[in-house]
Amino acid sequence: MxxxxxxxxxxxxxxxxxxxxxxxxxxxxxxxxxxxxxxxxxxxxxxxxxxxxxxxxxxxxxxxxxxxxxxxxxxxxDLAWLGHQDALKPGLTLAQNLALAEKLGTNSLPDALEALDLTHLTDLPARLLSSGQKRRAAFARVMLSGAxxxxxxxxxxxxxxxxxxxxxxxxxxxxxxxxxxxxxxxxxxxxxxxxxxxxxxxxxxxxxxxx
Ligand SMILES: Nc1ncnc2c1ncn2[C@@H]1O[C@H](COP(=O)(O)OP(=O)(O)OP(=O)(O)O)[C@@H](O)[C@H]1O
The missing domain is CATH 3.40.50.300 (P-loop containing nucleotide triphosphate hydrolases)
Known part of the structure; x- marks a missing residue:
């Protein structure tokens, strides 16, 4: 049965x-x-x-x-929000711009940079990034959040x-x-x-x- x-x-x-x-x-x-x-x-x-x-x-x-x-x-x-503004400080490097998101989040910065093809730009000031690179950097914050x-x-x-x-x-x-x-x-x-x-x-x- x-x-x-x-x-x-x-x-x-x-x-x-x-x-x-x-x-x-x-x-x-x-x-x-x-x-x-x-x-x-x-x-x-x-x-x-x-x-x-x-x-x-x-x-x-x-x-x-x-x-x-x-x-x-x-x-x-939890949620993570990506708005229209990339909100990067031009004088800080990519890694410095993402440091707070890394600290507050649960995911790994090297993994996020790798997934978005940003690793080679880690130490570059944000003002030198192209608009597409800035957009990916802003997206990295979303990834780092773990939300x-x-x-x-x-x-x-x-x-x-x-x-x-x-x-x-x-x-x-x-x-x-x-x-x-x-x-x-x-x-x-x-x-x-x-x-x-x-x-x-x-x-x-x-x-x-x-x-
Ligand atoms: N700060 C604001 N004060 C008053 N009205 C606003 C403000 N921001 C947006 N609006 C109005 O609210 C409406 C919706 O705007 P919203 O930006 O949400 O549209 P959207 O669908 O995202 O547009 P798009 O496809 O252009 O990005 C629009 O008519 C806009 O003019």
């Missing part, structure tokens, strides 16, 4: 994020109108929408950098094809290790099994208000 244990149910994926009905105004403008989404371990969500649709605003709200006007963001673990949830706002800006491939490999490894990410991008990413969440432009709402 068969017992229930002969038919094990698949493991329930670990939930990393719940966004419930988040609404955000910037000034008088409605930017996010009741956005809901969830993210589980292993997920990669591509956040799409036209310029000004609120992609960066949503990532900042999820990160806690701004409060939603209504709705709720529930994070079940399971990554919020990546246009991570590929300034990257060449080989660097985008490297980033794709790093993201795949993170997912395989139980991490997850939300990525805004205007270019295709080398990622498998992504989910997509499209934010509509609410510009018409503003013009309605002003009329």
């Amino acid at each position: 068969t017992s229930p244990s002969d038919f094990p149910t698949p493991p329930v994926p670990e939930r990393l994020l719940d966004v419930k009905g988040v609404t955000v105004f910037r000034g008088d403008r409605l930017v996010l109108d009741g956005v809901s989404l969830t993210l589980d371990a292993g997920d990669a969500m591509i956040l799409t929408g036209p310029n000004g649709a609120g992609k960066s605003t949503l990532l900042r709200t999820i990160s806690g950098l701004r409060r939603p006007d209504s709705g709720e963001v529930i994070r079940y673990g 399971p949830l990554w919020l990546l706002d246009e991570p590929t800006v300034g990257l060449d094809v080989a660097s985008i491939e490297r980033l794709g490999a790093v993201m795949a490894a993170h997912r395989a290790n139980g991490g997850a990410m939300i990525v805004t991008t205007h270019v295709p990413l080398p990622l498998d099994n992504t989910r997509s969440h499209e934010l509509p432009s609410l510009a018409h709402v503003e013009s309605f208000w002003l009329s």
